Structure formats: structure tokens, C-alpha cells
Amino acid sequence: MSTAEQQSTQPSSTDLAEKGAARVEWIRSRMPLLAAMREEFAERQPFAGRRIGMSLHIEPKTAVLLETLQAGGAEIVSTGNHGSTQDDVVAFLLGQGMTVFGSRDDTLEQHHLNLAGVLDAAPDMLLDNGGDLAAGIVARGATASILGGTEETTSGGDRLRSELAGVIPFPVIVINDSLLKAIGENKHAVGQSVVESFMRITNLMVPGRRFVVVGYGWCGRGVAHYLRALGGKVAVVEVDELKAFEAALDGFRVSTAVDVAPWGDVFITATGHADVLTMDAIERMHDGAVLANCGHFPWEIDVAGLRAAAVASREIDDAIERLDFADGRHVILLAGGRMFNLAGREPKGNSLESMDLGFLLQTLSLERVATAAASLAPGAQPVPDDIDRTIARRMLATMHAAE
Template sequence: MSDIARQLDFVSDHMPIIRGIGRRFAAGRPFDGLTVAVRIHVEPKTAVLVRILRDGGARVIALGNKGTTNDELAELLQREDIEVLGDRADDDSTMQAHLATLAAATPDVVLDNGAELIEMLVAGGEHPRGATEETTSGAFTLRGPLKGKVPFPVIVINDSPLKAIVENKHGVGQSVIETIRLATNALLQRRRMVVLGYGWCGRGIALYGKAAGADVAVVEPDAVKALEAAIDGFAVSELEDELERGDVFVTATGAVGVITVDHMAGMKDNALLANAGHFDTEIDVVGLRDAAESVTARGADIRQYVLPNGRSIDLIAEGKMVNLAVGGSRGNSIEIMDLGFSLQALSLERLARDPASLSLGDQPVPADIDDAVARAMVAEMMK
């Protein structure tokens, strides 16, 4: 057995909720004859999800997100009759080509992560029975440019209170801090960590950053969330006021260009920058590359950029989603993804079996699914 296969076995053993759903899928085959397109990071926990969809009768075609595909795992899945497109080296143009291939396969059910595939399917071709959307950034697209235009149901997994509390807050918080430590080996005690965004992910990053000993400041434009950060015990500040103070800056906003080149030029020498948001545009990396006088790799996942004013910053993982893009990082804890992917599996089953019970366009996870998964997780935690 290969190392990756043994790793997958270990991960699967720690995902009891989804394994239970998988046993039911294997018996009932809810996806018989259906093609399921899965657009999500190809790593061991997602492999457990795609395997149970295959065991439930689906032809599964999977595509990772830019820079996060585990190539060894992709090969293993391909040997198990799961089609995987792309690899870790994919850039924007190859990723667009893979998305077009996925759309051309006319999937019956879609699991999307960022709404790019949903956008393509709305623009042309046959519509699927329905889709799920995993993330906040995809939900922004569904409620913004795609509002009123999606002629099939889309269950927004990210809107489940379970996912927000368990995954975005605790899962992302823990794994982002662990990954920054992994990439830098830096001590966080007494370091000033500036967290941009106090949504679900930012709350967790601030919480686990504080637990690691950092002195955390939060930058958040929403007054209610800023108040929440303050009463949770964090300094609330403006980015401009933190530039000279911050040692580590972490973005978790879902917005574009939150840290600009001008901001970076005002930071302390060797300030560390990382992004936890879905897209690699929260920190203006393109502008930084254009402006930099020199760029030096400082370890596998850190690049030092020297700016025209002589100041330098250290960017982790080129501004990609840090908790997945850093080499050796493993994303959210296994048990947390057991919950998130159980919501996915049951929502995909609902779309396959009973799409008429759902309305068109974006909607929350059906309440009975939230309830069933929450009960299962509490039962597992109390064992």
C-alpha cells in the first residue's frame, strides 16, 4: 500500500459521519446513472467524499482549485475510476480549460467551490438538476452577479450555521495559525497579528492566534462585527494604523485588494503576509510583483519582496489560501471536514433524488439535513 493510500485510510477512519452516509449510499445507490461534477480541493478528506459518491452509483469528475491539488492522490483516485482534472501546477488559463471540460460533461449534479462552474453552466448548455456551493466567495457571486439568473436549485453549504461555527471558525482558525507556524517556524508570542475581516474565518483566526500567544488586532469595516471583536477581547483598529505595528497580517475577507502595494510599502521590514480568503486577490500580489525591485525565495513557501522605498515584506504562499497552499499543510481538521462533507453528501443526495422539493437559485441547507448532521456530530463527540 502506498503512503498516500495509508494516509487516506487514516483520514477515512476519522470521518465516522460520512462513512455512515456512505454505507447507506452504497446500499441505496442514489446517484445511479448520474454524473456528479466535484469542484473542490483534491486532498485526502475530499477523497473520502468523492469515493462515497462513486459507491452511491455516480460517475464522478473532480477538479481541484488553483495550487491546492495533491497530485499523488489525484493519481490514486484515477486508478479507482474517479476522473480527476488538472494538477497542482495549474494556472488561471489551464484552470479555465478544466472548468470548461467539466461543464461540457453536462453533469447532473454539481458540487462547486467558488461558483465558477455554476456561472459557466448558467451561461450555456444543459442545466444540471442542481448544485451545492461550498464557500463564502461562491455565495457572494450567487447573491451578486448571478442573482435571479440561476434556473436550478443551489444549496449554499456555507450558509449552514453548522459549517460557519465548526468549519469556518474553528477549522480555518486552527489550520491557518498552524500553517503560518509551519511555513515560518516563527514564534507568535507577543507578535502583533493583524486579522483583516471578523467574519466566521476571521473570528477563528483571531481566536487561535490569541491562543498561540499573539497580540491580535482586528480590522473590520462592519460596525457590529467590530463591536463583537472588541467585546471578544481584541484590539479593533484601522489597517493604516497597524502598518508600522503589525508583525503578521492575515486577510480573511472575501474581498479584492484589501492589502495594496501602498499598504505594503508602509509596513515594518520583514512583515509577514498571508491570505486565508478563497481567492489569491485579497493581497494585491500582481501589483506587488510589478512594483518590487527584487524578489527572493526564502524557504519553500516564503518570498521576500523588496519595494522601491527599500522596505521588504515576506509573503507566504504567494497570497494563495494559506492553509491549503503551503507545502505540507493539510487544511481543516479531519473531523471538521467530516461535518462539512456530510452536509455536502446529504445535500447532493437531495438534489439527485428530489430536486422538485427545492426552490430555484440559492438557498440554505434544508433544516432536516442540518439537524441530522448536528445530532450525528454531537453523538460522535460525546462517545
């Protein structure tokens, strides 16, 4: 096939934008909390004159969040996370007057350039995911230009409280500190989407299969419970004694990664920390074990060590990679060690209802920063209690929980 013929088979930007618009329209119609917020923001314009720099997975639900911020007067400059950007949604957002960097096929190097592009646009507020924008602002010595912002993830909150502690002079509301988000989005939505993505990507059955969930935080809890609900046999690896105790009382086998490695068929990491599934454990796994990560950064599985130890590797498709070892064993790696429920094939991510809740937390927290930053302490902090309770009441109403 000639180059011209190959190019003719690629969707045009117009085709992509139309596809993205159709997907966003469906999702917008199922996010009533953000719909009400758009009407409120259109009246009070809390972000008028503000430029919000965003780093967050670019998919249809995120587009509805950005529309809501734009309705409140915000100028949006954004990029996605590595491996999870959806090109049709990017095309749609560009058509809505937003500045968006990135594509699904971006290398990690290009992703870093995309982050730099967001910061080059001189935002005065940040909507961060993993602490990348906050770290970039600190590295540039440009913290004085930032009014404040939000951080979506546990991983980002950890960075703000460790490597960035004491050097962030503006308030950052950590959305993942919210108990409301922990229950609604992390436990139930991540739990559901991870199990759904495993079944969709691999076409393997859950009942009777042996799963090892590494980490028993809110996401790990959800993954473990949803796997067991579908008939999976589940072991938990957890270094925190209290969480390990909880997992044991919840009826899960609790062990170390090395000890449970020969037992498990599928290993799913959900900790937010680096190197929690190392070659010490991988070398003890049986032939055909499946490795997957649902944490924010692609560092929980020792992918570099895995590839260095392999004598051969082969991509089965864009989400499944087979790696063969000299002893005759092989393992399967999903989505290259990235968040496989967002970076894998046919990514859907968390449920619409959970993201309606989670993104309302984002919008109201950003509004609090925009209108009352001086009343907030600098650095990482939880979602204000009144915001949590307001959203809980609204969510209960949309669920018709009293009926």
C-alpha cells in the same frame, strides 16, 4: 544531470497512487460520519445515473467525500482548485475510476482548462467551490442541463447572489450558509489550520507577535481567537460595524488596515472579497512584515501591485517569497497570496473531524438535490434545517459529548 536521470528521480504514477492510498486510508479511518453515510448510500443509491461535476480542493479528505458519493451511484468528474491539488491523491482517485483533471503545478490558465474539462463531460449536478462551475454553465448557456448542486464557500455564495443572481434556474445549496459549518469548520477548523500552517511554513513563534486579521466573519473570528490563545497580540480590521463591534467586545483592537499597518508583524486576510489589503497599507508596513491569505480566491492581497512596486523578489522556498522595495524595506508573501493553509508547504487544511462534518453536509445536501430538486427554489439557498440538526446530533454522538 541528464533528462533521463531527472525523470528517474520523479515518482511513478503507481508510486503516487500508493502514497495517496495510504494517506486516504488513514483519513478514511477517522471520518466516522462519512463511513456511516457510505453504508447508507450503498443501499439506497441516491445518485444512480447521475454525473457530478466537482471543483474542490483535491486532498485526502476530499477523496473520502468522493468515495462516499461514488458509493451512492454517482459518476465523478472533478478538478481541484488552483495551487492546492495534491498529485498523489489525484493518482489514487484515477485508480478508483474517477475522472480527475489537474496537478499541483498547474498554471491559472491550465486550471481554467481543467474547469472547462469538467463542464465538457456534461455533468447534471455540480459540487462547486467559488462558483466557477456555475459561472461556466451560465457562460455556455447550458443551465437547462443541470438538476442542481451545492456551493462550498462564502465566496461562491456571494457570486451566486451577485453576478449570477437571477440567471441560475436550478437550486444551489450553499454549504457555508450552515451555522453548523460556520462553527465547526470555519471558526474552529480554519482558525486552527491557519495558525498551524503559519507556524509550520515560517517557523516563527506566535507568542508576543503582533497579528492583524482582516475580516471578522466566521473564519476571521477563528483565526483571531486561536492566535490569541497561543499568546499572539491581535488586531482586527472589519468594515461591517456590527462585526467590528463584536470584535471590540471580544477584546481585540479594531482599526483600519492603513492605520494598523505600521503596528502589525503578520497580516492575514479572511474576507472572501477582493483588494482588502492594498498598497496603501503595504507601503506603511515595517521591514519584514508577513502577508498571508486564507480566503478562497487569491485576490484579497494586492499581489500584482506588490510585485510591481518591488525592486527585487526572491523565492525562499515554494511557500515563502521575499519582495524588496526601493526604500530598503521588504515583505514576505506566503503561498503567492493563495490559501496558505491549503496551498502552502505540507498542506494539511482543516481538521479531519471538521471535514467529516462539513462533507456530510455536502453529501446530504447533494442527496436532497438529487431526490427532491423540484421542491427547492432556484438559486442560492441555505442548507435545510433538518439536515443541519441531523448532522449536529450525529457529530455530538461521535464526540461522546454527553460523557
